[in-house]
Amino acid sequence: MRHARITSGVAAIALTLAAAAARATDIEVLHWWTSGGEARALAELTKKLEASGHRWRDFSVAGGGGDNAMLLLKTRVVSGYPPMAAQIKGPEIREWAEEGLLADIGDVAKAGNWDATLPTVVANAMKYEGRYVAAPVNVHRVNWMWINPEVLKKSGVEPPATWDALISSADSIRKAGFVPIAHGGQPWQDFTLFESVALGVGGADFYRRAFVSLEAATIQSPTMIKALDTFKALRKLIDAGANNREWSAATAMVINGKAAVQFMGDWAKGEFAKAGKQPGRDYLCLPAPGTDKTYTYNIDSFAFFRQRQDDARKAQADLANALMGAEFQENFNLAKGSIPARTNARMDRFDDCAKRSAEDFRATAQSGGLVPSVAHRMAAPEAVQAAMQSAVSSFFNDPGMSSRDAQARLLQAIAQR
Structure with missing residues (x-):
């Protein structure tokens, strides 16, 4: 993200936000955690910081899978009043750091022994030129399939092991009165589904070459055509009311027995937990078809913006310590549905879905099946990710657009880097 891109389109409204600057003793954090399960998780952080004497100033921006939040963040930065911290992740952390806007929290990380506490892939994502500028709170697995077992039982079908099996079971699910796939017709949700399809069809090496290395030859390969064909075939398994549906509303369709499956990261589990549902009994969590030996990860993290006042910098240090606290990460992730970023986290209070996620994270890190989520800003630069998402969503929703198109x-998207 170059400075020109940060300022583009937002300078005109920057002055209106100057009066909203937080006092130095406040902790203002931008995020997009607004669903029920996410709000429960965030309450753990608020409670922790207010107990230490700080005032929490919530800066939540709903919708868009974070797109709306990033637009408002750029506006605040241009105005000269960045929040103390913001939910930023993946390559975007580096892009903000390259502008000289992020604070070095290396002293906090060193005192907390973060290098020894975090998995290498997580620690590296938090650093710029070897210095910590962000703190992680969790690891999400994106390539999950959430299943209502009662719906499948009434439909007379088994949990799908392949995408073709899911497609072929759609008629039976519909005849039984259910929606095959619960989905929200928003671009980021379309892209989330597509990345699981591409991973299941092509495998980890194909995925890495296409969405991390951004290799033109891989994008142009027959395997990509097969992934696109499979993805388009799933469109017929989604109900007519999906347009602009929030992801949590799609999860509710599975929870309430209206739909068979949803493909979404494990933040969906927070919605099941909020509804009092138990994994293995009320719902099943399985890797998306063809992805059982792979793992797409999404790390929620907070990047710290440079502050002028000493007391603000002290509050930032307290926030960073709170985010990486063992007790906080345990309580937070129990509510959020994810797993702690810390390698030494206790897992005995976590459910079987989370325990499998932790085990698979470790196993795929060794086997080569661990890959960053492109849909959730962990793999590609912002401009490339946005262009890919637009292409995928347009294709999914335009009956006249071919896989070749x-x-x-x-x-064209990979040329945006």
Whole structure:
């Protein structure tokens, strides 16, 4: 993200936000955790900081899978009043750091022994030029399939092991009175589904070459066409009311027995927990078809913006320590549905879905099946990610757009880096 891109389109409204600057003793954090399960998780952080004498100033921005939040963040930065911290992740951390806008929290990390506490892939994502500028709170697995077992039982079908099996079972699910796939027709949700399809069809090496290395030859390959064809076939398994549906409303369709499956990261589990549902009994958590030996990860993290006042910098240090606290990460992730970022976290209070996530994270890190989520800003630069998401969502929702057309747009997207 170059400075020109940060300022583009937001300078005109920057002056209106100057009066909203937080006092130095306040902790203002931008995030997009607004669903029920996410709010429960965030309450753990608020409670922790207010207990230590700080005032929490919530800066929540709903919708867009974080897109709306990033637009408002750029506006605040241009105005000269950045929040103390913001929910930023993946390559975007580096892009903000390259502008000289992020604070060095290396002293906090050193005192907390973060290098020894965090998995290498997580620690590296928090650093710029070897210095910590962000703190992680969790690791999400994105390539989950959430299943209502009673719906499948009434439909006479088994949990799908392949995408073809899911597609072929759709008629039976519909005849039984259910929606095959609960989905929200928003671009980021379309892209989330597509990345699981691409991973299941092509495997980890294909995924890494296409969405991390951004190799033109891989984008142009027959495997990409197969992934796109499979993805388009799933469109017929989604109900007519999906347009602009929030992801949590799609999760509720599975919870309430209206739909068979949803493909979403494990933040969905927070919604099941909030509804009092138990894994293995009320719902099943399985890797998306063809992805059982792989793991797409999404790390929620907070980047710290440079502050002028000493007391603000002290509050930032307290926030960073709170985010990485063992007790906080345990309580937070029990509510959020994810797993702690810390390698030494206790897992005895976590459910079987989380325990499997932790085990698979470790196993795929060793086997090579661990890959960053491109849909959730962990793999590609912002401009590339946005262009890919637009291409995928347009393809999914335009009956007249062919797989070859979508492939060409993906190829154009990688030129945005």
